[in-house]
Amino acid sequence: MFHTVICDMLAIRYPVLQGAMQGGGGPELVAAVSAAGGLGVLPTFGGTEEKLREDIARVQHLTDKPFGVNITAMGKGFTDSRTDIIIETGVPVCTTGRADPGEFAVRRLKDAGVKVVSVIPTVDLARRMAGEGVDAVIASGTEAGGHVGTVATMPLVPMVVDAVDIPVLATGGIGDARGFLAAFALGAVGVQIGTRFMATTESDLNAWGVAQLLEMAETDTIVSKAMTGSTVRCIATPELAAYERALRNGAPEDELAALKKQVLQGRNVPDKEDRRQSAAGQIAGMIHDVRPVGELIEEMVTEAARLAAGLQEASER
Ligand SMILES: Cc1cc2nc3c(=O)[nH]c(=O)nc-3n(C[C@H](O)[C@H](O)[C@H](O)COP(=O)(O)O)c2cc1C
Incomplete structure (x- = not known):
């Protein structure tokens, strides 16, 4: 049908x-x-x-x-x-x-x-x-x-x-x-x-990302420009939340750059066990x-x- x-x-x-x-x-x-x-x-x-x-x-x-x-x-x-x-x-x-x-x-x-x-x-x-x-x-x-x-x-x-x-x-x-x-x-x-x-x-x-998806609630994503420079909905990791908070509070450039580095840490390592930050949608809250x-x-x-x-x-x- x-x-x-x-x-x-x-x-x-x-x-x-x-x-x-x-x-x-x-x-x-x-x-x-x-x-x-x-x-x-x-x-x-x-x-x-x-x-x-x-x-x-x-x-x-x-x-x-x-x-x-x-x-x-x-x-x-x-x-x-x-x-x-x-x-x-x-x-x-x-x-x-x-x-x-x-x-x-x-x-x-x-x-x-x-x-x-x-x-x-x-x-x-x-x-x-x-x-x-x-x-x-x-x-x-x-x-x-x-x-x-x-x-x-x-x-x-x-x-x-x-x-x-x-x-x-x-x-x-x-x-x-x-x-x-x-x-x-x-x-x-x-x-x-x-x-x-x-x-x-x-x-x-990666395995870390899959584990995140299984645990996430519908509120556990953030839209951020940290990943690519334009608005991307991603997993609300503590690192990303810290970056967004600092951005909102008008933190200086060098502090923001250091926080962004932490967000992206290991992102390009082609290893399934790494902790690459990943994009994810709100529907993650429904994945079990x-x-x-x-x-x-x-x-x-x-x-x-x-x-x-x-x-x-x-x-x-
Ligand atoms: C991890 C991840 C990476 C994505 N990469 C791309 C991409 O390279 N190009 C693109 O057009 N969309 C990309 N998207 C968007 C998806 O193609 C799709 O439109 C979106 O995930 C649909 O919404 P949903 O996540 O609620 O199902 C990505 C989405 C996720 C979750």
């Missing part, structure tokens, strides 16, 4: 995209999501061109199902090189995040037959991306992990649905069948999920187990169908 226009557009069974996740969504997770009938998406943010080529080859080795690559707007040089790789390697879908990657990049991807789906935090950016010719947009609420705007998923999705005439997906704060079903009530034709998919057997989030991602997707869709049938019955009573 959840076969929507986005399933046909992206050649996927379920309208479930896995949000690109730097530091949590490596090739194993991407391939597992795609193999389960959703669309896995590789990140490029922070990685080299060589690493992206390796990751794409790994996913192509693990599954013959479609998957995507994300471009996080980081300047023209970065966008051009990642666009080249996507086109050369035959990746069928590109999601864009953080900002507009530029009309030129969108046109190049589209001319090469790549579907382009843009994550947008405002109605204005949704309109702009639709004007540039993207195939669909993902309305991203401030509840989400990663780069965020200020508007919540609940008001944003229907406003974007009203503003553009291309398919709209919802992301930010979706973690189970209830959120999945709610997205359809708001007018979305599919969902994108990030944080919930980090607590899976296929995620490469680590499971195979295919199981989560199957359960979400099946349970949502059951919930929808229950709503139908209730409305007929």
Whole structure:
């Protein structure tokens, strides 16, 4: 019952995209999501061109199902090189995040037959991306992990649905069948999920990060510029809380720099046992187990169908 226009557009069974996740969504997770009938998406943010080529080859080795690559707007040089790789390697879908990657990049991807789906935090950016010719947009609420705007998923999705005439997906704060079903009530034709998919057997989030996700309450995230220079929702570690407090209190630059160093400590160590600070969304408060991602997707869709049938019955009573 959840076969929507986005399933046909992206050649996927379920309208479930896995949000690109730097530091949590490596090739194993991407391939597992795609193999389960959703669309896995590789990140490029922070990685080299060589690493992206390796990751794409790994996913192509693990599954013959479609998957995507994300471009996080980081300047023209970065966008051009990642666009080249996507086109050369035959990746069928590109999601864009953080900002507009530029009309030129969108046109190049589209001319090469790549579907382009843009994550947008405002109605204005949704309109702009639709004007540039993207195939669909993902309305991203401030509840989400990663780069965020200020508007919540609940008001944003229907406003974007009203503003553009291309398919709209919802992301930010979706973690189970209830959120999945709610997205359809708001007018979305599919969902994108990030944080919930980090607590899976296929995620490469470090062990410390996974333990955090299992313990976090819904209030344990902070939106901070400490990680990338723009607003990112992350785990509210004591180090990050201290940095934000000092920032609010007008602490001098050298003190802020020292505190920021502590926040980022060990961030780039490719060791599963390290304590890299991680982005995470408010839905972390709902995560209590680590499971195979295919199981989560199957359960979400099946349970949502059951919930929808229950709503139908209730409305007929
Ligand atoms: C650890 C982490 C890293 C992320 N990295 C990226 C990224 O590189 N590019 C991007 O467009 N979005 C990124 N995001 C956002 C996700 O793709 C997705 O839109 C978001 O997690 C959805 O909200 P949710 O966490 O509530 O499910 C990241 C999110 C997390 C949690």
